[in-house]
Amino acid sequence: MTVLVAGTSEQAVAGRSLWRDARARLRRNRAAVASLVVLGAIALLALFAPYLSIHPYDKVYFDRIQVPPDFGAGHWFGTDGSGRDLFVRTLYGARVSLMVGLLATAVALAIGVVYGAVAGFVGGRIDELMMRAVDVMYSLPFMFFVIILMVMFGRNIYLIFVALGAVEWLTMARIVRGQTLSVRRKEYIEAARASGVPTPTIIRRHVIPNVLGPVIVYVTLTVPHVIIVESFISFLGLGVQEPLTSWGVLVSEGARVMEEAPWMLLFPAGFLAATLVALNFVGDGLRDALDPKQRP
Amino acid sequence: MTAPLLSVDKLDVRFALRTRRGLLPTWIDLRAVDSVSFTLGAGETLGIVGESGCGKSTLARAILRLVPAAGGRVLWLGEDLTKLDDDAFRRRRRDFQIVFQDPLAALDPRMTAGTIIAEPLRTFHPELSRAAIQAKVAATMRDVGLAPEHINRYPHEFSGGQCQRIGIARAIVLEPKLLVCDEPVSALDVSIQAQIINLLKRLQRERGMAMIFISHNLAVVRHLCHRVLVLYLGKAVELAPTERLFARALHPYTQALIAAVPVPDPAVERNRSKLVLRGDLPSSLAPPSGCPFRTRCPKADAVCAQSMPALLPVASDHTVACHHAG
Structure with a gap:
């Protein structure tokens, strides 16, 4: 008996970290895991889009304009108003939308969290200065900013990431700063x-992990917002250009003809909705997984 | 007499409070700690007592530079710590650690017990291997009465007493020379309090640490401390060896504090005469003129309103600040 007790206490228990525990907790969350599978599947579809259909995304079939889904001809989702295959176009749209959604959000997350945490934690004059700078940038009209970027650097899809990231981080920084103010007095x-x-280590090790909850919720709101804003920029002719497309563009085109050609709205909108729902579940799962007080 | 490990010399802490009276904001100085001096020898325990809001915790935090001092000096083995810049001071922190009042709030809710206890080690000994840190953490956990198997538990999975043990383990893992305990037991159940007090007493004896023990529980202070410093409205009013203080306190405030300790015998308790203080603690924003205690003091007279009594020795190891002492 004594040998046994001594054995267990001498044997070092392997240390665990928040992140490893969070991964284990996330894995037990069925909705989050299923959502990750859905997101992964959509990403794979987007990645292998050219190999999944016999039709190229920009080929116009003059004899098959706006036809409903037709399995015989390989138009699984039908064709659009210019006679292009909607299935391939939806997958190509996924490339742009996912990239914009994730990259712009990642940029916003990285800048916003660091900026907000530093401002909130350091406090005083530096905080004042940093947050007034955010206020000034907030007051710049977004479209004005995009147009200036386009004029300076020419039309480029990557500029959309920069422009969106540069605007979205402002709100993120405010949220993180507010949370940091309450954490730093703990x-x-x-x-x-x-x-x-x-x-710097206190900010990294103690402040940021403790403000992540609201940040993750805001991230799940930012991704759809960014995807929609991208379609608006594209609509103005500043974003993605024909024949390339994005979900936002497809959805707005489909919405215009939803009475005569509902498939043009339903398929891209279905993909967009599935992605957003999955992201919400993943976000909720992450937030719960990062909170050790949640029952595993 | 041991050489002083720590010597606090006329330490001042002020907080600037912003008030909105009229159009423009004005700043009022709150003197949280007012010219407090004392020395502490190696292995010695000093108790700091006083009512809530008298500056006990602020004094301790100012010594550890968790709040900025407005004036005075803190000498550590003769070296002036207040002259060090923040980074140089940070490297000295391994020698003086603190145990906080609220056991759960002092632990990061997103860290496991093992990570929390390991943090000072990782900070001051980045060269240590994972296994070495783990071994030291496990040894420290055993030393404070925690099971090393609980290394992966989060703070909310522990009881208050266990959380305080984690806090103590974190404070002693670097083997500091001074341990500041800021009311370490006042948030705990009475039955747990005794365990923690005895743990602190044992650790101090085994490791030869000096200790500053802040409390408003005089019974605990009497059990644990060699000397006691009494604070009132941020000022030191009496400093004496524990037994001498309890036997013949000279300041009326100390006398009242000691009289307020209940005697665990109903017969004695019912019949003994008690010195009960009238009124509340005056605001530190508008302290009374002269002696700060005069508004509640049974011995107060005209002199007390005019001048602040100096902290004067009445014996070699006993100082008191009262016009009517002795």
Whole structure:
């Protein structure tokens, strides 16, 4: 008996980290796992789009304009008003929309979290200065900003990421700063200071993990917003150009003809909706997984 | 007499409070700690007592530079810590650690117990291997009465007493020379309090740490401390060895504090005469003129309203700030 007890206490229990625990908790969340599978499948479809259909995305079939889904001809989702295959176009649209959605959000997340956490944690004059700068940038009209970028650098799909990321991080920074203000007065921050942890490490190790909850929720709201804004920019002729397309463009085209050709709206909108629902479940799952107080 | 490990010399802490009276905001100085001095020898325990809001915690935090000091000096083995810049001071922190009042709030809710206890080690010994850190954490956990198997649990999975043990483990893992305990037991159940007090007492004896023990529980202070410093409205009013203080306190405030400790015998308790203080603690924003205690003092007279009594020795190791002492 004593040998057994000594054995268990001498044997070192492997240390775990928040992130490893979070992964385990996420894996137990069925909705989140299913949503990750859905997102992965859509991403794979987008990646292998050229090999999945006999039709190229920009080929115009003059004899098959706006035909409903037709399995015999390989038009699984039908064709659009110019006689192009909608299935391939939806998958090509996924490339642009997913890339814009994820990259622009990632840019916003990276800048916003660091900026907001530093402003909120350091506080005082630096905080004032940093947040007034955010206010000034907020007041710039978004379209004006996009047009200036286009004029300066020419029309380029990557500019959309930059423009969207540069605007979306402002809200992220405000959210993170607000959360940081409430976290930095907590005693465990004082304890970390008393233990001699340098300020940048305190921000990285204690502040950011503790403000992630609302940040993740905001990320799941930002992705759809960015996808919609992209379609608006494209509609103005500043974003994705024909014959390339995106979900936002397809949905707005489909909405115009939804009475005579509902498939043109339903398929791209279905993909968009499925992606957004899946992202929401993943976001909820992540938020719960990162909170150790949630029952596993 | 041991050489002083820590010497606090006329330490001041002020908070600037912004008030909106009229159109423009004005700043009012709140003197949270007002010219407090004391020394602490290696292995010695100093108790700091006083009512809520008298500056006990602020004094401790100012020594550890968790709040900025407005004036005065803190000497560590003769070296002035207040002259060090923040980075140089940060590297000294391994020698003085703190245990906080609220056991759960002082632990990052997203870190496991093992990570929390390992943090000071990782900060000051980045060269240590994962296994070495783990071994040291496990040893420290055993030392404070925690099961090393619980290394992967999160703070909310522990009881208050266990959380406080984690806090103590984090504070002693670097083997500091001074441990500041900021009311470490006042948030705990009475039955757990005794365990934590005895744990602190044992750790101090085994490791030869000096300790500053902040409390408003005089019974605990009497059990644990060699000397006691009494604070009132941010000012030191009496400093004496524990037994001497309890036997013959000279300041009326100290006398009242000691009289307020209940005696665990109903017969004695019912009949003993108690010195009960009238009124509340005056606001630190508008302290009374002269002696800060005069508004509640039974011995107060005209002199008390005119001048602040100096902290004067009445014996070699006993100082008191009262016009009517002795």
